[in-house]
Amino acid sequence: MKISWKDSGDKASYDLARFSRMFNLRRPDHFPRAVIDATCAGDVVAGVKLAIQQNCQVAVRAGGHAMFGWSLQNDSILIDLGNWKEVVVEADSSVAKVTPSTTGEELNNQLQAYGLMFPTGHCPGIGLGGFFCFKVVKNWGWACEKIIGVEVVTATGELLLCNDKQNAELYWAARGSGPLFPAIATRFHLQLLPYPSSGFLSSTYIYPSALYRQAFEWVQSIVPEADEDTEIAMTAFYPDSEHEVCFKLHFVTMKSDATAAENALLKLHQSRPSGALRESICQKESLTHLHEEQAMANPDSHYYHTDNAFLADTANVTDVLRESFLGLPRGKSYALWYPMYPRSQRAVSDMALSIPSNHYFTIYTISETENAAAQSSKWVDMTMAKIREHAVGSYVGECELKLPHEWYWKGQNAQ
Structure with missing residues (x-):
């Protein structure tokens, strides 16, 4: 087990370990007491026991994509899982057992050989450990609902298996508590879905800003x-x-056969407003292509700032989001609206995640310099303050957690 200490050893090696795989150049200026390169559950147990011995906190890094650098905490033991990647597929039962630093792209690349998939996000570099708070596709439900078990190391260094039959409280928390999960996940047990190889199609429409309302x-x-x-x-x-902001309306359908997928998209196509700058209808799609597109939209070595909100169902979403959409800073930044309906209207599984909203909105500003990033951050904060007047909460995975817990988890879940 490799350990890089802040106050002893090579400073260059320590700094390399401190920032290892952190995607966002906008990072907190924090210094862990030590960084552990964990490559097995035993290393995680040893890291927790070291923190107990040192009388300090534990922080964890899975994929390094947390936009606010939660894994960097002063005077902590940072357990970095980035070099521990394992995927075990049980094809007969459509189950995969996966370590947290495994990315959605890495997992699905292996699953396709079995004709299976897991509904991860389109961004290829995000580790599953930081992903499981979110992602929903219409009636499929939340991705974290597909966690059927999780192996964890507790704050006392005990290795446990958690599911609906044993250690159920930790299993409940693992599905939606995000950075406040009171243990370290070492392996997820996931329920898989069939890969829609013949019925995987997409349609795309690009509209100018003048047609914002119609689109x-x-x-x-x-x-x-x-x-x-x-x-x-x-x-x-x-x-x-x-030179003006445009709007990309993207529809991705995943059906068991091509005819059903084509019919689903053509039905939507018939009612589209005129005036699109570009249209692409019923194109053959794949997870690989979706990953490639997201990698281009989220380039490495940039300064990111993000915030998000779940809007109240009573809000006039078109008017509430108009200023943020049309006032988007120029360059590589983008803003996204994602409908949660109809899943948002159904009873949520017994888990920590609980978001009663039909509308999700998020902003990603992407800057090449610190000065530009500072200006973009001010714009995001000002814009989101206005939007929160019409919101009911935020997705815990990509915000600074500055508000009361009731903003991120509803009712008794927050307690």
Whole structure:
């Protein structure tokens, strides 16, 4: 087990370990007492016991994509899981057992050989350990609902298996508590889905800013009638060839056969508003292509600032989000609206995650310099303060956790 100490050993090695794989260049200036390169459950147990011996806190890093650098805590023992990647597939039962630093791309690349998939996010570099708070595709439900078990190391260094039959409280917390999970996950047991190889299609429409209202109100109107296996999103961004913000309306359907997928997308196509700058209808899609697109939209070696909100169902979403969409800073930044309906209207599984909202909105500002990042951060904070007047909460995975717990977890879950 490799340990890099702050006050002894090579400073360059310590700094390399401290920032290892951290995606965002916007990082807290914090210094762990030591960084442990964990490559097995025994290393995690040893790291926890070292922290007990040293009388200090434990921090954990899985994939390094946490935008606010939660893994960097002063005077802590940082247990870095980044070099521990294992995937075991039990194809007969459609179950995978996966270590937290394994990315969604890495997992799905292996699963496709078995004709299986797991509904991870499109961004390829995010470790599963930091991902499981979110992701929902229409009627499929939350990704963390597909966790059927989790192996953890407790604060006393005990290794436990948690599921609905044993250690149920930790199993409940593992599905939605995010950075406040009171243990260290070492392996997830996941229920898998069939890979829709023949019925994986997408349609894309790019609209100019002048058609913001028409495009946004159209996509909101079709959500209730859209096929349950179709993912819907609207993104504001600046195309390389355009000087004004444009809106990408993206529909990805995953059906068992191509005809059903094509029919689902053509039904939506018939009611689209005119005036699109570009259209791409019923194109063959794949997880690989979706990962490639997201990698391009989220480049390495940049300064990121993000915030998000779940909007109240009573809000006029088009008006509430207008300023944030149309006022997006120029460059590589983008803003995203994602409908949670109809899953948001159904009873949530017995787990920590609980978000009663039909609408999710998030902003990612992407800057090349610290000065530009500071200006973008001010804009995000000002913009989101206005939006929160019409919101009911935020996704815990990508915000600074400055508000009371009741903002991120509802009712008794917050307690």
